[in-house]
Amino acid sequence: MKLLTYTSKQYLWLSALLIVLSIPAFYFVVNSLFLNATDQALESQAVLVPKYINEIKNPAELDLWRKLDKNVEIAIFDKNHFKAAPFTSEIMNPETKDFQSYRFLQKKAEIFGIKHTITFKVSLVEKKQLLKSILIVQISLLLLIFVGFLIINRVISNKVWAPFHQIVAFLKDYDLAKEKELTEEELEIDEFNDLKFAIKNLTERTKTSYQLQKEFTENAAHELQTPVAIVKSKLDLMLQDKDLSNNQSVLIDQIYYVLQKLSDLNKNLLFLSKLENQQFQFEDNIDGVATVSTVIESLNFFAEGKYQQLLFPRPEPVFFEGNQSLFDQLVQNLMINAIQYSPKGSIVNVLLTDESLTFINEGPELGFSEEKLFSRFSKTVEKDQKGNGLGLAICKKIAQVHGFEISYDYQNAKHHFSVNFKQKTEA
Amino acid sequence: MKVLIVEDEIELAHSMLKYLQNQDYSCELAFDVEEAQEKMALSNYDCIILDIMLPFGSGLGLLQSLKNSGKENGVIIISAKNSSDDKTRSLNLGADDYLAKPFHLAELSARIQSIIRKRNVNSSNSIHYKNLNVNLQSKEVTVAGKEIETTNTEYSLLMFLLLNKNKVVSKNAIAENLSGQSALYFDNFDIIHSHIKNLKKKLGTAGDYIQIIYNTGYNLN
Numbered sequence: 001m002k003l004l005t006y007t008s009k010q011y012l013w014l015s016a017l018l019i020v021l022s023i024p025a026f027y028f029v030v031n032s033l034f035l036n037a038t039d040q041a042l043e044s045q046a047v048l049v050p051k052y053i054n055e056i057k058n059p060a061e062l063d064l065w066r067k068l069d070k071n072v073e074i075a076i077f078d079k080n081h082f083k084a085a086p087f088t089s090e091i092m093n094p095e096t097k098d099f100q101s102y103r104f105l106q107k108k109a110e111i112f113g114i115k116h117t118i119t120f121k122v123s124l125v126e127k128k129q130l131l132k133s134i135l136i137v138q139i140s141l142l143l144l145i146f147v148g149f150l151i152i153n154r155v156i157s158n159k160v161w162a163p164f165h166q167i168v169a170f171l172k173d174y175d176l177a178k179e180k181e182l183t184e185e186e187l188e189i190d191e192f193n194d195l196k197f198a199i200k201n202l203t204e205r206t207k208t209s210y211q212l213q214k215e216f217t218e219n220a221a222h223e224l225q226t227p228v229a230i231v232k233s234k235l236d237l238m239l240q241d242k243d244l245s246n247n248q249s250v251l252i253d254q255i256y257y258v259l260q261k262l263s264d265l266n267k268n269l270l271f272l273s274k275l276e277n278q279q280f281q282f283e284d285n286i287d288g289v290a291t292v293s294t295v296i297e298s299l300n301f302f303a304e305g306k307y308q309q310l311l312f313p314r315p316e317p318v319f320f321e322g323n324q325s326l327f328d329q330l331v332q333n334l335m336i337n338a339i340q341y342s343p344k345g346s347i348v349n350v351l352l353t354d355e356s357l358t359f360i361n362e363g364p365e366l367g368f369s370e371e372k373l374f375s376r377f378s379k380t381v382e383k384d385q386k387g388n389g390l391g392l393a394i395c396k397k398i399a400q401v402h403g404f405e406i407s408y409d410y411q412n413a414k415h416h417f418s419v420n421f422k423q424k425t426e427a
Numbered sequence: 428m429k430v431l432i433v434e435d436e437i438e439l440a441h442s443m444l445k446y447l448q449n450q451d452y453s454c455e456l457a458f459d460v461e462e463a464q465e466k467m468a469l470s471n472y473d474c475i476i477l478d479i480m481l482p483f484g485s486g487l488g489l490l491q492s493l494k495n496s497g498k499e500n501g502v503i504i505i506s507a508k509n510s511s512d513d514k515t516r517s518l519n520l521g522a523d524d525y526l527a528k529p530f531h532l533a534e535l536s537a538r539i540q541s542i543i544r545k546r547n548v549n550s551s552n553s554i555h556y557k558n559l560n561v562n563l564q565s566k567e568v569t570v571a572g573k574e575i576e577t578t579n580t581e582y583s584l585l586m587f588l589l590l591n592k593n594k595v596v597s598k599n600a601i602a603e604n605l606s607g608q609s610a611l612y613f614d615n616f617d618i619i620h621s622h623i624k625n626l627k628k629k630l631g632t633a634g635d636y637i638q639i640i641y642n643t644g645y646n647l648n
Binding site: 222236252 | 436439443480511530531532579580583584594595605606607618619621622644
């Protein structure tokens with residue numbers, strides 16, 4: 001539910017309740033005012049009674065008064081039927097045959113020495129009308145408020161909330177790597193200004209820490225790779241020594257190996273951390289066929305050395321959006337994996353379609369789960385594992401940041417590694 | 428041929444100097460931006476090797492001012508950052524090549540030579556060593572005038588050894604050169620060895636120029 005709908009709903013409930021309660025209250029107040037006025041009118045008539053009585057000289061005149069004034073009744077005083085205060089009662093109308101409310105006021109008077117009760121009455125038929133009008137006025141008021149709310153709602157959501165929606169849109173496609181700023185202009189609503197200010201602060205801080213993180217990663221790479229580079233260059237020089245013994249040369253070889261391992265580990269860890277920090281853009285238009293062909297070409301000597309064949313039947317062109325260098329790495333790692341873990345003289349098949357890229361190679365079944373296969377540093381493969389346990393983890397991460405899905409399958413004594421493009425959740 | 432090495436890591440700079448010096452290069456060193464600028468202003472180099480992170484500035488800045496001044500020398504950027512950003516920026520600024528640290532000196536030497544060759548209009552299209560001749564354009568290998576069929580791998584291997592003649596090149600360096608990949612991933616270096624043996628066999632008498640040094644490295648001598 002939108003905030004606006006929610007609050008206006010509350011307001012509407014409250015106003016409906018108030019109006020419903022106000023109907024009886026109004027009725028009560030107006031009713032008592034009306035009766036008061038009626039009573040006063042009756043009283044002013046009653047005040048004149050002594051004057052009238054003085055003018056009545058005989059019973060015939062009294063009868064005449066009775067006949068002329070339909071709103072006056074004169075009867076012999078009866079203590080049981082006398083009320084000092086005005087009162088309301090219903091009388092049947094002989095013509096329309098329904099009951100009508102009347103207001104009565106009774107006065108005592110002595111006429112010709114006999115106590116009489118003089119009763120004045122006024123019809124209250126207007127009171128019904130009054131009730132009706134009040135209801136009509138109140139209900140139309142309710143409707144007016146309702147319509148008014150709807151109109152204000154619309155105006156507010158269109159105009160007042162516009163900067164808010166702008167801020168939300170800004171946050172939705174906020175990308176650290178892209179330079180994009182919130183508008184500088186002062187907003188009409190203070191709360192939104194505060195929000196904008198807070199978000200600005202937040203994004204600036206995030207940007208700073210992102211920059212720091214990026215710099216740190218790069219500096220760490222620099223600091224770690226430099227000593228490795230020095231040792232590597234010294235070994236290169238040492239190998240030039242004319243008097244090198246067999247033993248020494250084997251030692252150099254072993255140091256090369258470990259040094260390479262260290263350097264790769266460092267490279268891969270930094271690469272993974274860069275991936276985690278999303279320091280890559282995904283706007284390259286990748287030519288799938290060309291990428292795979294290039295990788296096969298560069299790794300072919302490796303397969304040749306194992307008398308293996310890399311088969312890549314040229315498919316239809318496949319293009320998609322992504323990061324070229326990351327995708328190169330993905331294909332490379334999977335290719336190396338396939339070559340490395342298949343026996344000498346076997347065939348490695350690479351299949352590329354619109355939907356997926358699959359590497360198929362022979363090999364004994366794995367004795368562990370697919371999950372472990374793609375996890376970092378899981379020492380599951382044979383003891384003399386040549387990789388550093390990060391290759392497939394990197395593949396998985398690269399697939400993930402592209403919105404691809406990477407899967408493993410074992411069929412007919414063959415390993416199938418697939419990168420599924422169509423599982424794209426978001427690019 | 429004159430090469431300027433701009434690198435603040437003294438040990439690494441000295442290694443490069445030592446390796447390149449006895450390969451018909453005259454090398455000079457600069458350890459920071461100011462020194463490099465001085466040397467660049469004073470003389471012309473065929474190739475300049477530039478580190479990115481330097482005291483008093485960046486190698487990329489040097490590259491830019493070099494290109495602005497219109498000097499026609501080859502530039503190889505070497506960096507430990509190994510970020511694709513830096514690589515594209517370097518190449519966009521006009522660097523001829525980008526080499527990520529750590530690298531093998533043999534790789535550096537090979538790249539310097541191919542850059543100088545590419546830039547020098549007068550350079551011949553072929554490399555020879557004794558009776559061995561390699562045509563760079565047609566990728567034709569001849570021994571004493573007789574053509575030898577080679578695979579792509581064998582051709583690259585021979586080129587790498589030729590560009591590092593009289594040097595011992597490690598299997599690791601060969602693997603890296605051939606694949607552009609870390610050699611660690613490979614089962615073992617038998618792969619390199621079997622390629623070398625095939626190449627030696629194909630080259631016949633010229634195959635003897637390639638010496639195997641205790642199974643750890645190879646030397647074209």
